[in-house]
Amino acid sequence: MLDTDFFRRWMTVAARSVDREADRLTDLDSPIGDADHGSNLQRGFNAVVATLEKEAPESPGAVLTLAGRQLISTVGGASGPLYGTLLRRTGKALGDAAEVGEQQFADALRAGVDAVRQLGGAAPGDKTMIDALVPAVDTLGESFAAAAAAAEEGAIATTPLRARKGRASYLGERSVGHQDPGATSAALLVAALVEAADE
Known part of the structure; x- marks a missing residue:
């Protein structure tokens, strides 16, 4: 079973991962976006950790709802609403x-991913965070490690795609050959589950 502490750890590990990878996320964002994906997410997840320490939510759902709300209010661009929606909808x-079971969590995360798809209008193959999140929720029932591997594979698979949604879509053919920063950060979020479970 997954308790409140697990979900707090997930957000803390995710914040550490974003901190570590912020420069790479921004480098990926430079040719096809606003070159601020890493710094925006870094600011958002650091705010999430600070808020969780201050407010101490008492259930897994409350942790994610609070984290989502914080991301929406602190992250600029499209990332804040998208990641905020993912976590808030999962929390709800x-x-x-x-405590929640792993299958219950997998179902909740799928509801979160569906809400992101609705908000952004993206489908798999559009070169967005959805390309990492959909394979992750499809395999989350097996294990966190399987979900992390599927998300990473999904992110890498965005490289040859032409962007059909978001800022990168304005570039048309020039978006081909670049790994999507949103899919890359989504894979980091999923990978953080593995570390959170090990701690």
Whole structure:
């Protein structure tokens, strides 16, 4: 079973990963975006960790809802609303339970991913974070490690794609040959589950 502490650890590990990879995320964003993906997410996840320490939510759902709200209010560009929606919708689907099973979490995360798809209008193959998140939720029922591997594979697979959504879509053919920064950061978020479970 996954308790409140696990979800707090997930957000803390995710913040550490974003800190570590911020420059790479921004480098990926430079040719096809605004060159601010890493710094925006860094600011957002650091704010999430600070807020979780201050407010101490008491259920897994409350941790994610609070984290989502914080990302929406602190992250600029499209990333804030998209990541915020992902976490808030997942948290809402988990409800008030003090502990949740892994399958329950997988179902809730799928609801979160569906909400992101609705908000951004993106589908797999559009070269967005959805390319990492959909394979992750499809394999989350097997294990966190399987989900992390699927997300990473999905992110790498965005490189040859032409962007059909978001800022990168304005570049048309010039978006081909660049790994999508949103898919890359989404893979970091999923990979953080593995580390959170090990800690």
